[in-house]
Amino acid sequence: MKPDKPERLDKNAQPFMPSGCNKTDINPTATETPSEEEFSDQHKAAKGLLIVFEGTDGTGKSTQLQLLYTVLRNKNLPVIATREPTNGQYGQLIRKLYTNRTESSREEELELFLADRREHVNELIQPALDSGKIILCDRYFLSTAAYQGALGFDPEEVLERNSFAPDPDLALLFQLPAQQGIERIISGRKEKPNDFEQLENLQKTARIFANLRRPYIKIIDADGSIEEVHRRVLNHVSLLLSRSPDFQEKL
Ligand SMILES: Nc1ncnc2c1ncn2[C@@H]1O[C@H](COP(=O)(O)OP(=O)(O)O)[C@@H](O)[C@H]1O
Numbered sequence: 623m624k625p626d627k628p629e630r631l632d633k634n635a636q637p638f639m640p641s642g643c644n645k646t647d648i649n650p651t652a653t654e655t656p657s658e659e660e661f662s663d664q665h666k667a668a669k670g671l672l673i674v675f676e677g678t679d680g681t682g683k684s685t686q687l688q689l690l691y692t693v694l695r696n697k698n699l700p701v702i703a704t705r706e707p708t709n710g711q712y713g714q715l716i717r718k719l720y721t722n723r724t725e726s727s728r729e730e731e732l733e734l735f736l737a738d739r740r741e742h743v744n745e746l747i748q749p750a751l752d753s754g755k756i757i758l759c760d761r762y763f764l765s766t767a768a769y770q771g772a773l774g775f776d777p778e779e780v781l782e783r784n785s786f787a788p789d790p791d792l793a794l795l796f797q798l799p800a801q802q803g804i805e806r807i808i809s810g811r812k813e814k815p816n817d818f819e820q821l822e823n824l825q826k827t828a829r830i831f832a833n834l835r836r837p838y839i840k841i842i843d844a845d846g847s848i849e850e851v852h853r854r855v856l857n858h859v860s861l862l863l864s865r866s867p868d869f870q871e872k873l
């Protein structure tokens with residue numbers, strides 16, 4: 623059955639919290655202070671999962687994140703969805719770069735993405751992991767390695783500068799020829815490609831993504847219908863959940 627075409631995530635809401643999920647869900651101070659013994663038990667028990675969606679623009683990450691979110695939510699799993707760049711103070715500065723990328727130096731650009739991630743990790747990702755949530759994040763540090771790598775930074779050095787951020791449990795790396803991604807942006811999203819979405823830049827970025835080696839990276843062939851790609855995503859997520867003691871769930 624063809625699912626309804628999902629809405630693109632509301633890019634103005636940050637963190638992205640689909641209805642039914644609010645920030646108190648992830649606020650560790652919202653519960654009464656536990657005794658030391660209870661705290662250590664809770665700490666052992668509460669370990670969430672971080673699933674990130676990576677790849678060049680227009681590969682279908684946001685569409686697939688939304689579909690997976692709905693599946694997990696319908697199973698009553700404690701899922702939240704978020705994205706980078708965020709809509710926080712640094713994310714807003716990053717959005718100004720979209721049409722004026724040459725106005726800042728590459729170091730300033732990298733620093734902005736790192737500052738945005740640091741805030742995101744401290745305020746949302748780490749607390750959510752500590753309280754046992756499944757976090758779906760649209761872009762994370764592999765994007766920095768690939769996009770800022772395309773500006774000339776050594777991708778491994780960029781990853782090193784992200785060592786403050788917890789590794790994802792699963793990074794779904796969406797792969798699609800860059801030209802096809804641009805066509806989806808123009809025809810599907812009815813948007814004009816911005817400074818980051820130029821063909822040559824995306825091709826370079828895609829090559830860097832493809833060369834990154836981490837055990838948690840799983841390639842998703844993003845060519846195919848939305849339903850076909852959704853099934854590919856579900857295969858990886860099912861495997862991850864079946865291996866996680868807290869989420870032994872069949873999707
Ligand atoms: N498998 C697909 N086939 C055709 N169009 C798609 C597919 N997946 C997503 N789209 C459309 O392509 C456009 C870009 O998708 P989107 O999810 O916003 O990509 P991304 O988040 O990777 O930039 C959207 O208009 C979306 O509806």
Ligand SMILES: Cc1cn([C@H]2C[C@H](O)[C@@H](COP(=O)(O)OP(=O)(O)O)O2)c(=O)[nH]c1=O
Pocket residue numbers: 633679706707735760761762763765766767769770818819
């Ligand atoms: C997270 C991240 C994104 N980017 C780029 C990739 C995209 O072209 C751009 C914006 O990401 P995108 O996912 O298109 O977000 P939005 O639609 O909310 O603007 O930022 C980086 O260059 N480095 C990073 O670390």
